[in-house]
Amino acid sequence: MKKLSPLQIERLKYQPKLPSSLAKGINSLELIEGAPTQSVRDQAQIHELFKNTYGKPVVTFKNSIKTSASTVRNVGVILSGGQAPGGHNVIAGLYDALKQANSANKLYGFLGGPSGIIDGKYVEFTDEFINDYRNTGGFDIIGSGRTKLETEEQFQKSLEVCKKLNISAVVIIGGDDSNTNAALLAEWFVKNNAGIQVIGCPKTIDGDLKNEQIEISFGFDTATKTYAELIGNIQRDANSAKKYWHFIKIMGRSASHVALEAALQTQPNITLISEEVEQKKMSLESIVNYMTDIIVKRSNMGKNFGIAVIPEGLIEFIPEMKSMIANLNDIMASLETDPSFVNATTIREKFDIVENRLDPANAKVYNSLPALIKGQLLADRDPHGNVQVSKIETEKLLIEMIQTKLDEIKSQGEYIGKFSPQSHFFGYEGRCAFPSNFDADYCYSLGFNAFALINFGLTGYLSSVRNLTAPAAEWVAGGVPLTMMMNMEKRHGEMKPVIQKALVELNGPVFKQLEQNREDWAMNDRYLFPGAIQYFGPSCVCDVTTCTLQLERAKSLASV
Ligand code: FBP
DSSP: OOOOOHHHHHHHTOOOOOOHHHHTOTTSEEEEEOOOOOOSSOHHHHHHHTTTTTTOOOEEEEEOSSOOOOOOOEEEEEEBSSOOTTHHHHHHHHHHHHHHHOTTOEEEEETTTTHHHHHTOEEEOOHHHHHTTTTOOSSTTTOOBOOOOOSHHHHHHHHHHHHHTTEEEEEEEEOHHHHHHHHHHHHHHHHTTOOOEEEEEEBOTTOOSOOSSOOOOBTHHHHHHHHHHHHHHHHHHHHHHOOOEEEEEEOOSSOOHHHHHHHHHHOOSEEOOHHHHHHTTOOHHHHHHHHHHHHHHHHHTTOOOEEEEEETTGGGGSHHHHHHHHHHHHHHHHHTTOHHHHTOOSHHHHHHHHHHHSOHHHHHHHHHSOHHHHHHHTSOOOTTSOOOGGGSOHHHHHHHHHHHHHHHHHHTTOOOOOOOEEEEEESHHHHTSOOOHHHHHHHHHHHHHHHHHHHTTOOSEEEEEEOTTSOGGGOEEEEEEGGGGEEEEEETTEEEEEEOOOOOOTTSHHHHHHHHHHHHHHHSOOOOOOOSOOSSSOHHHHSOOOHHHHHHHHHHHHTO
16 A cells, blocks of 8 residues: 555545535536626737637626536546646546536546647546545646647547547646647637537646636645745744855746745845836846845845845846847747757857847847856747746856956955855745645635536636635635637747736735835845644634735725
């Protein structure tokens, strides 16, 4: 028998909470339809591309006194993209709802992400199999992947696999890019009269798949609490030894929600927010100056230590870098098959090829970077054409530039402190943690609700559970049309329909909280030590949601 840790054993017994509308039973629901919807931008183009699934209403569920019989259905589920705590509970919720609706229903899990549905690699879930994964972190139940489902051939193959298994609905658990795949597949299935529904589930630790209907993506709660625990521990270490400056890069491929939330939970000395850098058009040099200034001032107070939190996606928001990376992405798309680049034997040769093709201003920026970063910028793009920012060591770039700046100041006799930096990158540490009680409940509800959407014959919808700062019984279950969240963006050098990312709002209450406090936190050490996520014990430590969710919900409730 497999050996389990004590926490694993205890967590397997946890019964996740459901909104009261869903808890009364999957066959006792009524569907309430709102008004027709529009995409967030580029309405005409999105409508043209999604002729069959565009404009549907937002829906919610309420209890019905009537109980309806459910026809037999086979459903397939895919975990897509980066891991996020709670994915196993989405599958558990989906499975439980499906079996509750009709015990003859079957749930298939496609292996290794979207490629599983194309290649016909799957498992059938059973009680025994699923029970081992309840309330656990990770996506290892069926694995995940980043294959982009977008070609006619892939859709055709997916259809054949679904037909073979008699699958009439597919649930895609993923972030903005993966749910863009879900929208494309849903449209294609309707267009081709395949009779297969597609439902998405909002996953990503990055927290950037959100809007008025989706209050937060799952995994953000657990991941940010895990990073906050680690930052708190480092703060205590720094405050004890008083000799290191810790530069901590935190995951979040594009938006800075994760860094911002972790900062509010821990109150470090410096927090950079990419969206602010972009809005203020801060150059790399001005960021370095801002950080150096705080380092020097603290040193003058006798504090040669501190904590700086850096969002993973920062580099793409610095205006000169953004322009250079956009230019580089287009070039890299064309170089993928170029023999001179593919067969180049030294990294220097690759630098030269790229520099010769970049526009002169962008070539200058690229050339100014240390070789380490130049090389990292040439790493393979992800299947969606994005730079893999987790591989770019921005924290080391900043340390190197700050060191140079401090040496300059020192040579003018103005700075006599010591700068001893340590770099860290927190990302993978948080993506597979045991889901917090919040994520365990939220994910289970999202999965259960996904089956409710299927049962009502809907397609092209994202499973939505709202009112999340209230107790779970008061959560509102329903669905949002995927096309409602879409706009046109450039990918791999071409304009494509994609779900719009939610970036940090600089006028929003979450950023304001940081802005109002950061000068104080920079000089006076107001460190908070959140400690590890608690699963058992008083509700005030086990069931608190993130600062982000609380502040955003408080604002939206106040504006109603
Ligand atoms: P998703 O958007 O797929 O949820 O992934 C987010 C993320 O965790 C980012 O924060 C990070 O940049 C990226 O995945 C890392 O990807 P990989 O796991 O492929 O290294």
